[in-house]
Structure formats: C-alpha cells, structure tokens
Amino acid sequence: MIKGLLTGGGIIAAVIAGSAFAQTYPIKPVTLVVGYPAGGPVDAFARALGQRLTEELKQSFIIDNKPGANEIIASQHVARAQPDGYTIFVSTEAPLTQNQFLYKKLGYNPVIDLMPVSQLVSVPMTLAVSPGFPANTLKEFLEVARKRQENPIAYASGGVGGVTHLPMAMLAKNEDFKWSHVPYKGAAPILPDLMVGxxxxxxxxxxxxxxxxxxxxxKALAVYADKRAASLPNVPTFKELGIRDIRANFIIGMVAPKGTPQPIAEKLASVSKRVMQDKSFRERFMDPFAFTEVGSSPTEFSAYLVADRVVQEERVKVSGATLD
Structure with a gap:
C-alpha cells in the first residue's frame, strides 16, 4: 500500500514538474528537423510555422534540413536527441506509418522512439500529366492507360514507397491498368522531365x-480533396469523378523524441493550432495551397497514427515496394 502511494506520488510529482517546465518552455532556441531539402512543401510550411512560433513563444525556432531515405535520416536524428522539447521533427506520415513496412532495417522504431505531438495539416495532391499526353481528363487518362499494355504509362514519383508513389499503385490496382514506375530523388527533378514528356x-x-x-x-486531371482547390478551380476532385479512395494526400505533423514531457507536447500542439487558425497565416501559407488544418492533440495524433499503420501496410503491399 505504501509502495503504491509512493509510486502514485512520484507520478504526481513528475506531472507537476512537467507542467511547471512547460509554463516556461522554451527558454532557448528550438530546432525543427525537416527530412527534405529546402524549398519543398514540408520545408516551406515548417519555416512559416517556425517563424510564427518564434513570435508566439519568444524563442527562435530554427529549421534543420536532414533530407534522404524517405525521412529516415531525420527520424534517426530525432530519435537519438534529448527528449527535452528542443528537437522537434516536422514530418509526413512516411517515417511514422510507412517505413516500417518498406524497410527491413530502419535504425529507429516509430512507436518506441518517437512521440506524437500534433497532426498539423493535410496536404492534397494532384494527378498531372505532360502537355503532350493524349488525355485531358481523368477518364481519358484511364482509357489510355488501359490500352497501353505493351508500353505502360511512365509514372514519376519522389521515391519508392513514398507518399507520391503509393497513390498511383492504388489507382492502377483499382482501375485495372499497367504502369511503369520511375522513381526520382525527390519531387523537384521530376518537373523538367514531365514537362518535356x-x-x-x-x-x-x-x-x-x-x-x-x-x-x-x-495538365492537371484530378485533385485529392473534399472540394476543389482555390488555386485550381477548374480541376475536379477524385471524389466528384467517382474514383475509389487512393489517399493521394499526405500529412504534415510534429513528433518529438520519446520521453519529451507531455505538457510540452500539448503546449506545442495548442500554440501551433492557434497559429494555423490565424486569418493572416491561413491566407498566406495554407489556403493558397489547399492545405486543410487539422491541429490535433498529442492523444488524437497518436490514435490517427495507429489507424494509419493499418492503411499503409496494405498500400505498401499493393505497391510491391520493398527496400533494404
């Protein structure tokens, strides 16, 4: 009984200490780790959010780009960091719910080593084709794709098993056509090759x-969103075209090293949500890109990741992607 009281007292003391720590947090600069090079959507959003967090919390939020290997390099770095709230990972779902089904060895465990902080936004993607591709609608695209059995459409992604690879794997399975996967090292190198065909x-x-x-x-054929993107008002959504769900979106979320005090995670989630609900921030950094605010709590994000691992395991299996 006494042991139980001592244990309970220790837990209460830890919670009180964590709450007090969170009230003064941060007292020094915070590093936001991004697993992609500068200039992409994840990096751009992290920089915008970091600037506003700097203003809100009166300490610098500094971007540290650690690109490579489907965000594994960044994940390993964060997993080994001190769990004190001063190293935060701004990531997609790839290192949190996909990589464990893609790689035989990761060097980190997303469940054991990383702590959910918040799912910040959902980022819609669009199916685009080269200007000379003989289709102007998604229906025409699917007709062409089904006919090209001997010369399957060449599909470019930002890497095997990544968030830009798996949607096409699902579309090809659901709509019964063959395709040839051409992986690139990120999104930027795709553009010049796609533009010239x-x-x-x-x-x-x-x-x-x-x-x-x-x-x-x-040419854009369809957008994955509940409604058309304001920046692409003439492009229909997959949903309005009656296409089965292919999850052609990705999330941007925050995670921290396991053991980071829960009150700090909750504070980061709460302040980030407040920033995203600010009209000027939305108008400049979210609405033009069709980002959908989520702003979940650590508990809500944890539940999302548990459910998403089931979905991603199936998507990876359909894609046939395996990596060493």
Missing amino acids: HVDATILAVSFLQQHINEKKL
Whole structure:
C-alpha cells in the first residue's frame, strides 16, 4: 500500500514538474528537423510555422534540413536527441506509418522512439500529366492507360514507397491498368522531365505543381480533396469523378523524441493550432495551397497514427515496394 502511494506520488510529482517546465518552455532556441531539402512543401510550411512560433513563444525556432531515405535520416536524428522539447521533427506520415513496412532495417522504431505531438495539416495532391499526353481528363487518362499494355504509362514519383508513389499503385490496382514506375530523388527533378514528356504522369502536392499547371506547362486531371482547390478551380476532385479512395494526400505533423514531457507536447500542439487558425497565416501559407488544418492533440495524433499503420501496410503491399 505504501509502495503504491509512493509510486502514485512520484507520478504526481513528475506531472507537476512537467507542467511547471512547460509554463516556461522554451527558454532557448528550438530546432525543427525537416527530412527534405529546402524549398519543398514540408520545408516551406515548417519555416512559416517556425517563424510564427518564434513570435508566439519568444524563442527562435530554427529549421534543420536532414533530407534522404524517405525521412529516415531525420527520424534517426530525432530519435537519438534529448527528449527535452528542443528537437522537434516536422514530418509526413512516411517515417511514422510507412517505413516500417518498406524497410527491413530502419535504425529507429516509430512507436518506441518517437512521440506524437500534433497532426498539423493535410496536404492534397494532384494527378498531372505532360502537355503532350493524349488525355485531358481523368477518364481519358484511364482509357489510355488501359490500352497501353505493351508500353505502360511512365509514372514519376519522389521515391519508392513514398507518399507520391503509393497513390498511383492504388489507382492502377483499382482501375485495372499497367504502369511503369520511375522513381526520382525527390519531387523537384521530376518537373523538367514531365514537362518535356520523358515521363507521362505524376501525383505531387498541389502547392508544388499549381504554378506550372496554371502556366499550361502541365495538365492537371484530378485533385485529392473534399472540394476543389482555390488555386485550381477548374480541376475536379477524385471524389466528384467517382474514383475509389487512393489517399493521394499526405500529412504534415510534429513528433518529438520519446520521453519529451507531455505538457510540452500539448503546449506545442495548442500554440501551433492557434497559429494555423490565424486569418493572416491561413491566407498566406495554407489556403493558397489547399492545405486543410487539422491541429490535433498529442492523444488524437497518436490514435490517427495507429489507424494509419493499418492503411499503409496494405498500400505498401499493393505497391510491391520493398527496400533494404
């Protein structure tokens, strides 16, 4: 009985200490680790959010880009960092719910080593084809894809097993056509090849493609969202075209090293949500790119990741992607 009281007292003391720590947090600069090079949608959003967190919390939030290996390099770095709230990972779901089904060895365990903080936003993607591709609608695209059995459409993604690879694997399975996967090292190198027709199609973030689509350098066939993107008002959604769900979106979330005090995680989640609900922030950094605010709590994000691992295991299996 006494042991139980001591144990309970220790837990209460830890909670009180964590809460007091969170009240003064942060007292020094915070590093936001991003698993992609500068300039992409995850990096751009992390920088915008970091700037506003700097203003809100009166300490610098510094971006540290650690690109490579489907965010594994960044994940390993964060997993080994001190769990004190001063190293935070701004990531997609790839290192949290996909990589464990893709790689035989990761060097980190997303469940054991990383702590959910918040799912910040959902980022829609769009299916785009080269200007000379003989289809102007998704229906025409599928007709062409089914006919090209001997010369399957060449589909470009930002890497095997990543968030830009798996949606096409699901679309091909659901709509019964063959395709040839052409993986690139990230999204940026895809654009010049797609524009001149070296590859036929890609599915990438609306924010990354919209300028090239509006300039007629690419053709957009469908957007994955509940409603049309404000920046691409003439492009229908997969849903309104009656296409089965292919999850052509990705999330941007925050995680921390396991053991980071829960009150700090809750504070980061709460302040980030407040930033995203600010009209000026939304108008500049979210609405133009069709980002959907989520702003979940650590508990809600944890539940989301548990459910998403089931979905991603099936998607990886359908894609046939396996990596060493």
